[in-house]
Each structure stands twice: as structure tokens, then as C-alpha cells.
Amino acid sequence: MPFHYRFGPVDLLRCRFPISPRWETQEAVRVLLYRNRQAYHLPWLRVIREAADGLDLRPLWLLMPKKGHNPDFLSPPPSGPSVTFEEELARVRAADPGAAREDLRRSLVCTPGAVESDIGQRLLADPERSVRELADLLERAWTCLVAPHWPRLRALLEADVLFHSRRLAAGGLEALFDGLHPDLRWSGDTLVIDRRTHHDRSLDGQGLLLMPSAFVWPEVVGGYDPPWQPTVVYPARGIGALWAASDGPTPRALARLLGRARAEILRALEEPASTSALAERLRLAPSTVSAHLKTLQSAGLLLSSRHGHRILYERTPLAIALAAGTDPGSGSSPP
Structure with a gap:
């Protein structure tokens, strides 16, 4: 039974x-x-x-x-x-x-x-x-x-x-x-x-x-x-990609627009994450990640929500579109 x-x-x-x-x-x-x-x-x-x-x-x-x-x-x-x-x-x-x-x-x-x-x-x-x-x-x-x-x-x-x-x-x-x-x-x-x-x-x-x-x-x-x-x-959702490395370099166009560190943070937020989790994943100082997150949020690219003692950040639809953009150097363009 x-x-x-x-x-x-x-x-x-x-x-x-x-x-x-x-x-x-x-x-x-x-x-x-x-x-x-x-x-x-x-x-x-x-x-x-x-x-x-x-x-x-x-x-x-x-x-x-x-x-x-x-x-x-x-x-x-x-x-x-x-x-x-x-x-x-x-x-x-x-x-x-x-x-x-x-x-x-x-x-x-x-x-x-x-x-x-x-x-x-x-x-x-x-x-x-x-x-x-x-x-x-x-x-x-x-x-x-x-x-x-x-x-x-x-x-x-x-x-x-x-x-x-x-x-x-x-x-x-x-x-x-x-x-x-x-x-x-x-x-x-x-x-x-x-x-x-x-x-x-x-x-x-x-x-x-x-x-x-x-x-x-x-x-x-x-x-x-x-x-x-x-x-x-x-x-939990997403365990198939839990241990996966980053899926390729950050597109050059996105890095030029946002700066490489902020572009990498945006690309890393495929799922909501905290400052400390992003810092560990990207091997950056938490204070550096925190500053970049505030900038991205002020630009309307991130939303934040509190979970216990931590704040989780996630991408807005505009940020999702930017992060998914294809580098012009690759010979193709987004649909």
C-alpha cells in the first residue's frame, strides 16, 4: 500500500x-x-x-x-x-x-x-x-x-x-x-x-x-x-547541470556592453543564486560580486527576493534575452 x-x-x-x-x-x-x-x-x-x-x-x-x-x-x-x-x-x-x-x-x-x-x-x-x-x-x-x-x-x-x-x-x-x-x-x-x-x-x-x-x-x-x-x-530541479562547467565563454558583445565581470555574473544566473554562491562559482570576492549585483539590479536586469538570511538574485526577461544573445563573431545572430 x-x-x-x-x-x-x-x-x-x-x-x-x-x-x-x-x-x-x-x-x-x-x-x-x-x-x-x-x-x-x-x-x-x-x-x-x-x-x-x-x-x-x-x-x-x-x-x-x-x-x-x-x-x-x-x-x-x-x-x-x-x-x-x-x-x-x-x-x-x-x-x-x-x-x-x-x-x-x-x-x-x-x-x-x-x-x-x-x-x-x-x-x-x-x-x-x-x-x-x-x-x-x-x-x-x-x-x-x-x-x-x-x-x-x-x-x-x-x-x-x-x-x-x-x-x-x-x-x-x-x-x-x-x-x-x-x-x-x-x-x-x-x-x-x-x-x-x-x-x-x-x-x-x-x-x-x-x-x-x-x-x-x-x-x-x-x-x-x-x-x-x-x-x-x-x-531538486536542475541537478543535471549541478556540476557542469560554464557552457562556453561570455559573448564579446555582452562583455563590451556590461563589462566582463558583470556579463559573467549575468550568464551565471541561469537559476536564482545568492552573492556567496556566485562568488564561489566565479572565483570572485563576495564584495566585488555584491557591487556588480547592485549595478545590474539598478539597471533593471535583476530581481531579488529574500530566503531565510540570504537574498537570491534572478534575471529579468530583458537580462535573459541579453544573456542568450549570440556573439556576432560566431557568424550567427539571435532570431
């Missing part, structure tokens, strides 16, 4: 979009385990391979069954829209050992032989130590695998949130869920996730967290038993 999330009147007003660096860390570890998730991430895999080889990820991998329960205490839903990894990890470290042991057991029994394995026995024997060791391993995975790439990842996730927030405002929940993932559908007052396992939960005024992820593709993930916040994790 599929998953069912049953909405009441209050829940319709309490859907929100958080971003979780801790979730991305967990799913990055899962990408290393399951080859079907690696297609979009080969450039990243090449970069982090040596660092990944220096980590013993087996305890985390043992708790990532192909089908079945993943420990909720290791992946608590984020408490706010833009929490830090350190804030999220503190919640993992604060897990109750007794509840964590049952959570670990439920996960281990989903993989044949996991309970009897040396790692499984160690995890169950001393849950207080296991919580500490698993949190330490998540922290090392974050530092080695995700943190160096977080500005790029965060920019992708923030752009997705902005897109779907507008979709929600324009068409309501039915239009929103119709575009998140093929396995999601809206039926009456219920969000249905097509799955072989059964999960039925009334939201009871808590609402639903809708969390984009760069690493969860091709799946959509739902679950969390009480008291955890009901959550659906779905693949």
Missing part, C-alpha cells in the same frame, strides 16, 4: 520548504553506496574519491537498507528553513539512547545479516556510544564530502525552493505536488506517495515539510513516525 499524508484545514497553511545540510550529507554518503544514484554526480565523485576512501562509512551504510527503515534520529527534519549543519548535528547528538537503540534495530533487521554482523552488534550493545560515533562520522563526511561544495549545492536548493514557492502561490497544493515527482499525487485531502510499503499519517495541524535534495534522485522519500515532523524529500 502507498504512503498517505492526510491534511486537515490547518495543515494546508503549514507547508514549508526547508534546506538541510545534514540531509545532503547523509544522502551524499548513500550516493557512494548505490550506483543508481551516481549518474548526475560523476564530476563530484571524481573530486571527492580520495577523501571518501579515507572514511570508514560502513556503519552508516549498514543503516541504509535498499528497502525499509532508516533511523529517524540520524536524520531529524530540520527545525527551521535555513539551519546550519552544526545545529542539525547537535540534535543528532542529543538523541535518547534507548529510542536510538530501537531505531537502529528497526533499520538493521531490514538488511539480512546486519544484526549479527560485528558492526551491527557493536551499534546495539552500547547505543549511547553509537549515537556519538555515528554523529562523529556524519561530521567527518560533511567536512570531506559536502562542505567544500556547499555554496553550489545550497544555490541549487534555494533556487528550487523559490521556484516551487511561486508554483504553490500560483496554483495551490495540487499544482505544486503535480510538479514535484512522478510518484506524488494529490487525492482529495491526501498526498499519496506510490510505494510498496505502507505509511498512513494524519498531519494533525503540524503541516508538511517539503525538502529538496541534490542527492536523493531518482527517488522521493517520505516517512518519519511521531513525534518527528512529517516530511517529503524530493529531487
